[in-house]
């Protein structure tokens with residue numbers, strides 16, 4: 001028995017020894033586990049944006065976009081922000097400039113001074129400081145499309161980047177995202193505003209838990225809404241400040257060609273980062289933009 005096994009073993013060894021070279025070269029062990037593919041995922045802010053768009057879509061609000069480089073008219077004038085308003089302060093806005101070009105600058109390139117980049121109205125362009133600019137663009141387009149007839153009602157949301165020269169810290173960043181909502185139609189009231197926000201936040205935070213979300217308004221001021229409110233929601237056992245809102249100021253409606261005797265409307269605008277951070281327990285806004293995959297892959 002022993003001898004039989006030994007002979008068989010030696011024979012096997014012999015076979016292996018002679019065959020190894022070619023076997024080794026083409027060796028391909030299909031039983032080894034594969035190398036996992038690293039799948040990408042959406043950035044947490046993008047996920048928040050998609051969720052908000054989806055909920056507002058169900059409430060009948062169409063998502064629209066607007067440019068991030070804006071002119072004086074859309075960022076200020078049409079929003080009822082007067083020439084001498086602190087919101088226009090160069091320290092609070094990223095005004096754009098261009099290096100001087102043309103013949104004079106070519107001759108003296110070392111001393112080419114940056115000049116303000118000007119919009120069609122001859123006023124300096126800037127990176128938008130709020131998404132309220134999209135309210136103006138949307139209403140202007142609706143009025144233009146109506147060609148003199150009564151412009152149609154508007155129900156839109158706009159989600160995108162805004163820019164303010166804040167020093168980055170745990171809660172500030174010079175670029176962040178806002179969601180803007182606008183509803184214009186005959187007979188729209190503040191009750192509609194509260195109702196829409198209530199349904200929105202109930203879907204956003206309270207759908208699974210069925211925890212009733214409460215919406216609270218506090219009096220506030222914005223040049224483009226009258227009356228204006230700060231909006232808080234009761235969530236997870238405390239009030240959370242979420243953003244500004246109000247009834248669109250008649251001056252804004254007039255500026256874009258709506259008749260404030262015919263229609264009213266509400267608008268709201270809030271920061272997306274804060275909601276995303278609250279939802280995921282993120283405590284430093286800078287983590288969102290450090291592009292560290294180890295951080296981002298958690299969401």
Ligand code: PHE
Nearest residue numbers: 130132222244245267268269
């Ligand atoms: N644009 C305001 C802000 O950036 C928010 C706001 C939007 C307030 C719409 C009222 C209506 O703070």
